[in-house]
Amino acid sequence: MSYISFYRKWRPQSFSEIIGQEHVVQTLRNSILKNRISHSYIFCGPRGTGKTSLARIFAKALNCINGPTSEPCNKCKNCTSISTGTNVDVIEIDAASNRGIDDIRGLREKVKYLPVVLRKKVYIIDEAHQITAAASNAFLKVLEEPPEHVVFIMATTEPHEVIPTIMSRCQRFDFEPLKLDKIKTRLADIASIEGINISESAISLIAKYADGSLRDADGILEQLSSFGDSKVTVDSVTSLLGIIDQEMLFEFANILVEKNINQGLLFIKRLIDSGLNLKIFVTEFLEHLYNLYVIKSYENPLDIVDINEDAKDKYFKQSALFGLDEIEMHLDIFSELLKQVKWGEGAKTFFKTAVIKAINSEIINNANINSRFKKIDTEIVLLKELLEKPSGIIDESKKVKSTGQPVTDSKKDIPQYAGKSKETIKKPEVIKENTANSKDSASLPPEKEVNPEEAEEFLRSNYDNLLMMVKKKNISIEAMFKEATDFKIKGSTICFYLSENKKFHKDHLNKVKSAAVIQESLREITGINMKVVFDFEPCENKKIKDNNRIEDKNDKIPAGDTKESGILNENIIEPEKDSTEEQKKPGEGAANKVNRDNDIYEYIENKFGKKQ
Incomplete structure (x- = not known):
């Protein structure tokens, strides 16, 4: 007798020999016993799980001389002829090579004929997903109105590729991979x-x-x-x-835990020179890391992972060398590497760089992480205090010891409103140039109560800075915000006024998101945390000019007065915008009016050559 391959020689011949598909076997047996046999079945599952074998056994159970029976005898001529594949009434069709519409038309012509020997004519269609769309539609007619003497059994590894109209006309059984x-x-x-x-x-x-x-x-x-x-x-x-030796996996894991870069480079060269498939190695090593993780973290790891007796002690010893964080880090690195080596191009380079990264990577323990977060939290609290207070000096005991300097808002060097101060306000251009030197500030202005009049005066003189700050945060909000005609500070609320035809602007600017942008900008400019609202009510005496500077409506040059005459109203004289010119610091108020007058006189002297 000629040699028969193991997979054919040891193919199951009865329901009792089927391994790992008990749920399918039980259902098919009961359908025979209860005479509830369907006209079409579809078996779905991975290769080598028993789909075709069970289809043949089911055909024998339906057509056994002693049946229909829940267990074929495998002795009668019907059973033996089906087992050897010589029975004319059990037709096996390979859909991969008989997938066209002409093949299905031929099948439709043959199914109407009665079986020659058996009770039922059984069609076993393997790789059913290979049937073309046109052929599948032609096959539907047979499945809708099948002859009583025909049973269709389809097998597929890709059930999602079978058209739904066929799937819905069949009893589906899903085969699981064997344990x-x-x-x-x-x-x-x-x-x-x-x-x-x-x-x-x-x-x-x-x-x-x-x-x-x-x-x-x-x-x-x-x-x-x-x-x-x-x-x-x-x-x-x-x-x-050509699979990976387990000793090689243990060796590589030891190199990672010891962070031995020299041994790591030698291992890379040896692995590449051996010609082993890098994808297989990475896959096996990920499985190795998974085993270590389960042993490290689970009380009864052998209930989850299957480990050889020879390697059990090695696994437990090596797992003690790793921390869970370290194993998780390596799982991330080599999972990403598996995606990269999947396509083959540049696989060696990706592998080399991943190994070097894995060896040189460091795990920051929880204690270090917590200490860093605490330090950051302390700095955030101090910065919040700085922004929320109108002014003042931060308690020396609350300074962050690691910095050696008082906390300053290095991100924005816009001067803050702090009551009365003699320091001058820098223009935006000068602020940008002096940003690097902002950390050299030795102290903060003294704490004062907020004076609405002084705050309003300071804001009017720094309105350009406010617009610039809002524009930097959100240019669309700035485009509507600059339409404001005036503002008024009432307690902790600042009200900006818009003309009656700016209803859309008012509604949009009163939204929480828009108001928050303006509120934050105000806080950075003035140091005061004020509620922002927009309204239609105009102010009586103030308005914002087109150039975004604010002046009194009544502060106009008297009729007949000219610049040539040297007679100017001091209230409207503004210095020419010069990048080096200093502006008045917020909180200057009435106490520093003399300084403002002197600035005006100096300006007249420089501009017109006349002394007052």
Whole structure:
């Protein structure tokens, strides 16, 4: 008798021999016992899980001479002919090569004929997802009104590619990948009967590599039976299949935990020179890291991961060298690497850089993280106090010791309103130039009560800065905000006035988001936290000019007065905008009026050559 491959020789021949698909077997058996046999079935699942084998067994159970029965006898001529594939009433169709509409039309013509020998004519259509869309639509007519003597059993690994109209006309059964222990038990039985001397660890490695497919596991065992005359070991499996030796995984993990860059570079060279598939190595190492993580974090890890007895002690010892944070970091690095080496291009370069990164990476422990967060929280609290207070000196005991200098708002060097101060206000251009020197400030202005009149006067003289600040934060809000005609400070509220035809502007600026931008800008300019509102009521005596400067309506040059005459109203004289010119500091008030007068006289002297 000619040689038969293991996967054919050991193919299940009865329901009781099916492994790992008990839910499907039970349903099919009961449907036969209760005479509830459907006209079409579809078996879905990965390769090597028993779809075609179970379809044949179901065909035998329907057509056994002693049946229909829940367990075929495998002795009658009907069962034996189906098992050998010689029965004319059980037709197996490969949809990958018979996928066209002409093939389906031929099938439609044949199904109407009664079976020759059996009770039921059974069509087993493998790789059903390969049928074209046109052929699938033609096949629908048969499924809608099938002859009573026909049963269709379709098998597919890609159920999502089968059109929904076909899927809805079939009873669907999902086949699961076989569990590791079931494959190991099956391989041990076959090896015992076939006389193959193989170690338990080698069987475990085969079962793991088969990835839930019993057919793949049978094929690997068959290859190993011819590999050598001696006992089949783990080394035999790794050599034949080209998979990664477990010792190499332990060695690489030790290099990472020791952060030995020299050994790491040598390992990279040895791995690349060996010609091993980098994708397989990275996949295996991720599995290795996962095992370490489970052992490190779970009370009964052997209930979750399958580890060979030979490697169990090594896993537990190595897991003690790693921290959970470190394992998680390596899982992230090599998971990202797996995506990069997936396509093959530049895989070696990606692998080299990932290994170097993994060796040189450091884990910051929780104590360091907490101390850093506490330091940041302290600085944030101090900055909030600085922004919320009108003015004042921060308590020396609250200074951040690590800085060595008082806390200043280095992000924005706009002068703050602090009651009365003799310091001058810098223009925006000068502020930008002096930003680098803002940290040299030795002290903050003294704490004063907020004077609405002085705050209003200061804001009018710094309205350009306010517009610039709002524009920097949100240019669309600034475009509407600059339409304000005037403002008034009442307690802790500042009211900006708009003309009656600016209803859209008022509604938009009164929204929380817009008001927050303006409120923040005001706080950065004046140091005062004020509520911002917009209204239509105009102010009686003040208005904002087109150039965004504020002046009294009645402060006009008297009729007949000219600049040539030298007679000017001091209230409207404004210095020419010069980048080096200093503006008055907020809070100057009435106490510093003499300084303002002197500035005006000096301006007249410089401009007109006349003394007052």
